[in-house]
Amino acid sequence: MKLNHDTITLSRRRFLSGLGACTALGMLSPSLLVPNTARANAQDARLVLTGSHWGAIRAKVVDGRFTEALPFELDKHPTKMIAGLADHVYATSRIRYxxxxxxxxxxxxxxxTSQRGDNRFVRVSWDEALDLFYQELERVQKxxxxxALLTSSGWQSTGMLHNPGAMLSRAIGLHGTSVGTGGDYSTGAAQVILPRVVGAMEVYxxxxxxxxxxxxxxxxxxxGSDPYKNLQVAWWCPDHDEYAYYEELKQKVASGEIKVISVDPTVSSTHDYLGREHVQHIALNPQTDVPLQLAIAHTLYTENLHDKKFLSEYCVGFEQFLPYLLGSTDGQPKDAQWAATLSGIDAETIRALARQMAANRTQIIAGWCVQRMQHGEQWAWMVVVLAAMLGQIGLPGGGFGFGWHYNGAGMPTRKGVILGGFSGASSTAPIHNGDFKNYSSTIPIARFVDAxxxxxxxxxxxGKRVVLPMIKMCVFAGTNPFHRHQEYNKMREGWKTLETVISVDNHWTSTCRFADIVLPATTQFERNDIDQFGNHSNRGLISMKQVVPPQFESRNDFDIFRDLCKRFDREAAFTEGLDEMGWLKRIYQDGVQQGKGKSIPMPDFNTFWNEKEYLEFEGGSLWVRHQSFRDDPDLEPLGTPSGLIEIYSKTIADFHYANCQGHPMWFEKAERSHGGPASEHFPLHLQSCHPDYRLHSQLCESETLRAHYTVAGHEPLYLSPQDAAARxxxxxxxxxxxxxRGQVLAGAVISDRYKPGVIRLxxxxxxxxxxxxxxxxxxRYGNPNVLTLDIGSSDLAQATSAHTALVQIxxxxxxxxxxxxFMGPKEMVAQCEYVEKPES
Incomplete structure (x- = not known):
């Protein structure tokens, strides 16, 4: 049997009749070749400017093929991950049809539905796929x-126009209402507690x-932060200029001008970069951060090192917190000796840490990892309490921050425009605006499997009561829930209850394999867009030129959802009468108008796009977080009920949650290493931190990058020499x-950067x-979320508790x-019927 993948199209009727008539199915591996349509556009070697989550690049194109990503000349600290960007276009996992x-x-x-994930799919035409998509939307709404309908998206690509989430939201919203979600997996606990404490989300x-x-x-x-590693990627296109400041910090640490203390069970990449010999390592037992924080607070108070004036003028509730801290409410003072037993850090080291922090100007750089555990809200709350007791919030080089590892935080901000983009909202009313039947219309995202x-x-x-809806259909665009959610065996049971799952993506992620309809989207290198260059720095604007044509039968998300909207007469409302370049011109022109109001001259769109390609803004103003509040708390109050920092929150107390009360507290975890619950059978704490060589699950498909880190074809598992020798x-x-909860394979990497009892996938x-x-x-490959625990952080945030996880190896x-x-699906065709027709 000979089949030509470029010409065969299978109708559902013909497939079913063939399936019923035959006894065997052929399984075809997808071709790795660039299709003829792309090769026909071959040109001489050229460099194309574009952007990405990994930075701006000059994409080298040879004979119509993206062969290499070269660093953009303004990026002085490019990430090693750009070596995998060409693979993103041509990997074996690419969705072709x-x-x-x-x-x-x-x-x-x-x-x-128990067959989902078995990787057996049939190729259909775009018209048939979109007809099925539309028919399911209609059926479920009626x-x-x-x-019964939930949609979700992620941060698959950069660019102001081609945002899969916005396009999904607008298209589905034009058809009908659906279940909304709140929160996210990155900062789920912190982003809920911090507005209650300091009046802002803080994390971003x-x-x-x-x-x-x-x-x-x-x-x-x-x-619990690793900025040197994590700043390689960003929401918009990063400029990586912040790495120059880390070079300066390294010099100051080596000379003794600045003392750096790393509180982390492992030697992080930042710690290693700054120099192990110069950085003090507080290698505490995992999940005991709050006892350590409470003991520092206890020492500050009992040794009279706290700033009474700041607590009095800028905070409320310290008096309500103090009886718990001193132990008068429960009989247990939260002192250094108590914390030493839990944290594994000796009491004198804890007291010395408190004295060091109080002795001079101290900047607390807090990450997101620690709040991704059961009761993660308490750690974030205590970071603020410690900073308040030190009294340096709003001073340069003092206070706290939760976003130093993200989006080039701390970069001086240039005076420039911030472009808008394609909005997920529309002024056109939906066709279906039905009754939610007493179910809640919005749920916490990390609880969607529970629904x-x-x-x-x-x-x-x-503070709300949420009735979990009966979800029957999910639509995902540019996201991979089978990466970001926890406890996959539980998730797979939930997946069986769904009647239809649709995924729009460019690679055969696990979510696509567990979907019913899979639509191939272009990568960002196969379309045109505009991006901000630099995030918090606001360094400029960059054109994202199409590097190569859409591969195989992939389409831009814009074209996919426009074509879907045609089926229910909402195309005009979706596109607003504009094509891709029309939208880019509008987005840019809105920036020009914004620039006029700020006295920032900008060239017209054609000049920018065809001649300049990128713009740099001028200046770079310095800024101190919370300074305006410190300077005048009456005129610049925080967004809390009191306008002040709430060490005790009456609002939270009035919720009457047993696992998140009116002030920060230590709560035992469902499982915890180093003698904690469940450690008798599963003694090792599993870290599942952000990776070194990809952005979440993006670029895991890159064979080039996997060659740098996989072990025997598996994801590396990092462990201490002591844990390795014992086994x-x-x-x-x-x-x-x-x-x-499950089991995975991994390749052992023995490293002295890991505390005994702590491993990392x-x-x-x-x-x-x-x-x-x-x-x-x-x-087989080594996904840690097979092993992680799927419970809410608390009744307050209901966020992920991925870092509350014990294992054995x-x-x-x-x-x-x-x-x-990393291979495509088994493409199923009835052997006796679908034979290539001879050319006429």
């Missing part, structure tokens, strides 16, 4: 109403300018990592389960298990 899961195509919403906001920190700070406490498994149950969420594990061994590793046989259920003796995650 619209595809439909075999059994769903046969039975639609009555299909056997049969169940909006409470600008931080005090680095020149002021370097000038005024004497002590920098890096608590699948327990529809109609009620949970608390930030007879050698560097390079394939190991089984397991607990009561980076998040974003592609999920690759074995379906049957002796090792059924085992993830052992050498794997089950033979070689080759990873299959």
């Amino acid at each position: 619209p595809m439909v899961r075999v059994d769903w195509l046969r039975k639609r919403h009555l299909s056997d 049969e169940y109403g909006p409470s 906001e600008q931080q005090t300018s680095w020149p002021l920190v370097l000038q005024h700070s004497k002590t920098i406490v890096i608590w 699948m498994l327990q529809p109609g149950s009620t949970i608390n969420w930030n 007879g594990i050698q560097d390079g061994d394939v190991v089984r990592v397991f607990n009561q 980076h998040e974003g590793a592609w999920y690759d389960p074995i379906w049957d046989g002796e090792h059924a259920g085992l993830c 052992e050498r794997f003796t089950g033979g070689a298990q080759k990873t299959a995650a």
Whole structure:
């Protein structure tokens, strides 16, 4: 049998008739070649300017093929990850055609949902795929109403126009209402608690300018943060200029001008860069950060090192917090000796840490990892309490910040414009605006699997009662829930309750494999766009030129959703009468008008696009976080009920949540290493931090980058020499990592950067389960979320608790298990019918 993938189109009717008439199915691996349509546009070698989450690049194109990413000349600290960007276009995991899961195509919403993930799909035409998409939207709205439909997106690509989430929101919103979600997986606990405490989300906001920190700070406490690693990527196109300040910090640390303290169970990349010999390491036991914080606060108070004036003038509630701190409410003073037993840090070291922080100007750099655990709200709250007790909030080089590792935080901000983009909202009313049938219209995003498994149950969420809806259909665009959610075996059970799952993406992620309809979207290198260059720095604007044509049958999200909207007569409302270049001109022109109001001259669009390609803004003003509040708390109050920092929150207290009360507290975890709950059988704490060589799960498909870090074809598992020796594990061994929730394979990397009892599997590793046989259920590649715990952080935030996870490891003796995650699906065609027609 000979098949030509460029010409065969299978109708659903013909497929089903062939499937019924035949006894066997052919399984075809997708071609790795660039299609003829792309090769026909071959040109001589050229460099094309574009942007990405990893920075701006000059894409080298040879004979019509993207061959290499060269750093943009204004990026002086490019990330090593740009070496994988060409793979993003041509990887074996690329989605080439619209595809439909075999059994769903046969039975639609009555299909056997237990077959999801088995990787068996049928290629269909774009028209047929979009017809099926539209028909399912209609069916679900009419049969169940909006409470049965959930949509979700992520940060797949940069660019002001081609935002998959905005396009998904507008298209689905024009058709009908659906379940909304709140929060996110990155900062879920902190972003809910901090507005209650300091009146702002804090986690995504600008931080005090680095020149002021370097000038005024004497002590920098890096608590659960790794900015040197994580600043490689950003929401908009990063300029990476902040790395120059880290070079300066390294010099000041070496000379003794600034003391850096790293509070982390591991030696982070930032710690390692600044110099292990110069950085004080507080290698505490995982999940005991709050006891350590409370003990520091206890020392500050009992040794009279706290700033009474600041607490009196800028805060409320310290008096309500103090009885708990001193132990008069529960009989347990939260002193250094108490914290030493839990944290593994001796009491005198804790007291010395408190004295060091109080002795001079101290900047607390707090990350997001620690708040991704059970009761993560308490840690974020205590960061603020410690900074308030030190009394340096609003001073240059003092106070706290939660976003130093993100978006070039601390960069002086230039005077420039901020472009708008394609909005997910529309003034046109939806066709279907049905009844939610007493279900809640918005749920916390990290509880969406609970809604699948327990529809109609009620949970608390930030002062509200939420009735989880009965979700029957999910639509995902530019996101991978089978990366970001926890406890996959539980998730797979929830997935079985869904009648239809649609994914719009450019690679065969796990979410696509567990979908029913898969639509191939272009990568950002196959379309035109405009991006901000630099994030908090606002350095300029950059044109994102199309590097290569859309590969195979992929389409821009704009064209996909425009074509969908045609099917219910909302195309004009979706496009507003503009095509791709029309939208780019509008977005840019809105920036020109904004610039006129700020006296910022900008060339016209054609000059920018065709001649200049990028613009740099001038200036670079310095700024101190919370300075305006400190200077005048009456005229510049915080967004809390009192307008002040709320060490005690009456609002939260009145919620009457047992697991998040009126002031910060220590709560024991469901499982905790180093003698904590569940550690008898699973003694190792599993970290699942941001990876070194990808952005979450993006670029895991890059064979070029995987060659730098995989071990025996698996995701690396980092562990201490002591833990390895105790289990007879050698560097390079394939190991089984397991607990009561699941099991994965990984390749052992033994490193002295890890405290005994702490191991690490980076998040974003592609999920690759074995379906049957002796090792059924085992993830061959090494995704940590097979093992993580899916419970809400507390009744307040209901956020992810991914870092509350214990495991055990052992050498794997089950033979070689080759990873299959990075290949396309098994394309199923009836052998007896679909033979290529001879050319006429």
